[in-house]
Amino acid sequence: MFKLLIADDEARIRKGLKNSLNWSDMNIEIVGEAEDGEIALKIIEDKKPDIILIDICMPFLNGLDLIEKIKSSVSNSIIIIISGYDEFSYAQRALKLRVFDYILKPVDSKMLEGVILRATKELNKFQEKRNYLEWTNKHLEENSSALKQSFLNNWLSGKLTHEQLIDELDFFNINIGKDVGLIVIKVVERLALGVAIKSWDKKMLNFAIINIACEVLNKPEPILTFTDDDGNIVVIMNIDQNKSWHNVGALIEEKIYDYLHYTAIVDQKKVSNILTVRDCYISLINDINKKTQYKPVVLLVMKYICKNYCVNDLNLEKVSKEFNVSSSYLSKLLKQQIGMSFIDYVTSVRINKAMCIMEDPTVKIYEVAELVGYSNQHYFCKAFKKIMGFPPTEFRGGISN
Structure with a gap:
């Protein structure tokens, strides 16, 4: 149900508004009444009403000043002014505050019903939009990994223009600095060196290798880690004056063998321009493919x-x-x-x-x-x-x- 607040300094007006319509039939619950602006403000902050019926002339904090205070905190609430003042200055300020409607006292129940029906229709639109955004955000979150994987493969296979690359990096909130480290890891399963190798599921093996790379890099999460279409694990990271950068490849190889008993070929390069990342990746892949022979x-x-x-x-x-x-x-x-x-x-x-x-x-x-x-x-x-x-x-x- 939608929540309604009635704010008016006259008790008879508040009672009249409560009794003027069958609120429950309109899917509305009255969650509070306020006799002055300060009480109304507290109820609004606590209850977050969807519809606010508010009088302009109230003690301590008048209706228009109250609207200014609450506009940012209840941006989706519908505010309807009910006032005995038929003056242009009040109506003009109400329009600037983007109130939903301005009803003059004495309130006609039919007119009020029409305004409330329009308000609930608008609230239903808000709800549908909110539900859709929640659904898309959830869908995006659930598929984020696959979307990012697709973006990275498109980037490194040369399918993105510079503008598309910048847009995608911005979309995924990926911040790449001046000095970028690129690491490519390829597992060579035929080199067992006489040690019994545990049979790993490919996804689990890649997950374990990425964890090892993160441990060596001493970063809980490099900028990007993913597996390309040929099964190579790729790590892209900001180097940030990492003095041990030149040794990370050998350390990753060593730990992969120590922990997993797999032999891996690891190549790395540093690039200083985001536009050369793809060329660097191709160079590393070519070097690794030679080494596998x-x-x-x-x-x-x-x-x-x-x-x-x-x-x-x-x-x-x-x-x-x-x-x-x-x-x-x-x-x-x-x-x-x-x-x-x-x-x-x-x-x-x-x-x-x-x-x-x-x-x-x-x-x-x-x-x-x-x-x-x-x-x-x-x-x-x-x-x-x-x-x-x-x-x-x-x-x-x-x-x-």
């Missing part, structure tokens, strides 16, 4: 190097013994599959890690060298220039400019 021992050696690149005496013989293969066989295999010798691959990993570290201006060049496994700054600078074509100081200068 490598022999298991090559993948394991690459993981080992990515984890131990900071060890100063990392060498071919040591790694060969770790995987129980001859150094000549491993050297030949690396050259065949990744197109680099062992030392060249180690150097490339170290230089890439060094460039990530150098984004932090507080870390000195000699400290960078030590962090990536070089015993002295001179040897590091020589290796850096050989790969990049310029010294690390020039690279750092380019970042700051």
Whole structure:
């Protein structure tokens, strides 16, 4: 039922209004009477009536002032003024306050009935609209995950224009900053390494991997996590000066194996422009797809190097013994599959890690060298220039400019 408040300083007027119509037949319940504006205000705040019959001239707080006070808190309430003042100034102010109707005393019951019927018709429209909005919001909430998944796949498959991308990000309330980290995770189930693997439902496995990624990133919820059409798990996040960003891929791989006994290939890149996220994603997918064609021992050696690149005496013989293969066989295999010798691959990993570290201006060049496994700054600078074509100081200068 709709709730009705009668506010008038005269008791006989209030009684007359109560008895003038069969309110229950009109699906209306009288929830309160008020003899002055302050009492009316308290009832309105407590009961939130749908229809308010209000006199202009009341003690303490007159009707028009009361309407101004309550307009924002009961925006969907219908306010009907009942007044003995047939003056244009009152009617004009009532119109500005957007009251539903203005009835002069003495009140004609037929006229009142007509106004109330129009009011209930309007309230029914409000209710239908509210019900529809609640239904759409519930439907949207229930399907939010699927809608977001569809948006992300459309984005990374190049189906969205720049304007559509911005609109969709705004719709899903996704805020992407200047420095964006993109991580792609692919599970390689054929690499069990002799450990009994639990048979996981694909959705549950992906859910577990996303939780592991969030744990490593130390963020309860990155900007976006989803699974693309090829089953790759994609994480998009704001880096926010995360100094450990360059190590997160190796940590995610390690924890996936430790917790789930699955081997995963994880690649990551940082981008500084939202428009290049798709190109970065394609590049990562291509790199990962190449790696899935490598022999298991090559993948394991690459993981080992990515984890131990900071060890100063990392060498071919040591790694060969770790995987129980001859150094000549491993050297030949690396050259065949990744197109680099062992030392060249180690150097490339170290230089890439060094460039990530150098984004932090507080870390000195000699400290960078030590962090990536070089015993002295001179040897590091020589290796850096050989790969990049310029010294690390020039690279750092380019970042700051």
